[in-house]
Amino acid sequence: MGNQVQLASKRLFDAGALGVKNIKLFPGSSRDISAEQLAREINKVLSELSAGDFETNEEVSACA
Amino acid sequence: MNKKFKELYDFCQRLPCPPSISRNLICGKVQEIMGQHVKIVKHGLDTNVLRGLFLSGQSASRFVKQNGGNPVVVLARGMPEEWDRLVQVKEIMHLFDEDDEMTSSADQLEELLNSLTAPSRMMSPQVRTEFEAVYMALACYCPEPARQQFIKDIEAGHTEEYEVALKLRLPQQYVKTLLTPHFGNVVEQILS
Numbered sequence: 277m278g279n280q281v282q283l284a285s286k287r288l289f290d291a292g293a294l295g296v297k298n299i300k301l302f303p304g305s306s307r308d309i310s311a312e313q314l315a316r317e318i319n320k321v322l323s324e325l326s327a328g329d330f331e332t333n334e335e336v337s338a339c340a
Numbered sequence: 341m342n343k344k345f346k347e348l349y350d351f352c353q354r355l356p357c358p359p360s361i362s363r364n365l366i367c368g369k370v371q372e373i374m375g376q377h378v379k380i381v382k383h384g385l386d387t388n389v390l391r392g393l394f395l396s397g398q399s400a401s402r403f404v405k406q407n408g409g410n411p412v413v414v415l416a417r418g419m420p421e422e423w424d425r426l427v428q429v430k431e432i433m434h435l436f437d438e439d440d441e442m443t444s445s446a447d448q449l450e451e452l453l454n455s456l457t458a459p460s461r462m463m464s465p466q467v468r469t470e471f472e473a474v475y476m477a478l479a480c481y482c483p484e485p486a487r488q489q490f491i492k493d494i495e496a497g498h499t500e501e502y503e504v505a506l507k508l509r510l511p512q513q514y515v516k517t518l519l520t521p522h523f524g525n526v527v528e529q530i531l532s
Contacts, residue, residue, distance in 0.1 A: 294401060298411075298443055301470070302392040306389065309457055314453050317386060320385075324383060325395075325407070
């Protein structure tokens with residue numbers, strides 16, 4: 277397991293960490309991506325979510 | 341996949357199409373069926389690597405507290421609208437994941453990441469749901485009667501995939517998937 281994959285796993289699932297119960301992904305356009313590259317993007321997202329550094333696209337609410 | 345997906349599927353089958361179906365309509369219905377709000381956020385993801393992701397937390401977890409109790413769908417910033425539409429609805433389909441389909445451990449995450457980057461003969465439930473969610477999203481965006489009509493029109497030479505993609509406001513490469521002969525079988529298996 278590479279460094280980024282290990283870091284993402286610990287942040288997502290370790291006791292006392294985020295406690296995520298499900299993560300799923302939509303890969304990008306490159307055919308040559310690695311697990312480490314995917315994990316690096318996941319780690320960036322986790323950092324920004326934790327820091328509140330994101331813009332809300334929309335909060336989905338029930339349609340009338 | 342949760343049997344409640346059938347409720348969403350049946351709802352979408354009754355929608356007129358064309359015109360293209362609103363992602364807000366689909367996402368709103370998912371939330372209503374599953375009784376959950378979803379937070380949608382934009383992030384500077386490298387779209388060569390990742391276009392979007394779905395995250396949900398154990399109850400009372402730090403993730404849940406951090407995000408107001410809501411699952412989160414993250415979309416890459418700056419994607420063309422057709423990609424935004426597909427990625428958002430595909431990711432929200434993971435609200436229908438059953439417990440044994442969720443990626444909830446280091447081993448499952450490692451396997452998921454490896455399966456997305458290299459071919460594998462074995463398909464875990466986690467990996468299977470990644471593919472199923474794409475088919476579910478496409479089935480919601482294109483009710484079966486419209487899909488059959490598009491197939492007829494293409495076979496008759498009256499239209500082409502690019503026009504269908506524009507009408508549905510979906511990426512053309514996924515319209516190709518939508519119009520294949522086995523698409524209906526895959527959706528039937530998901531619904532059964």
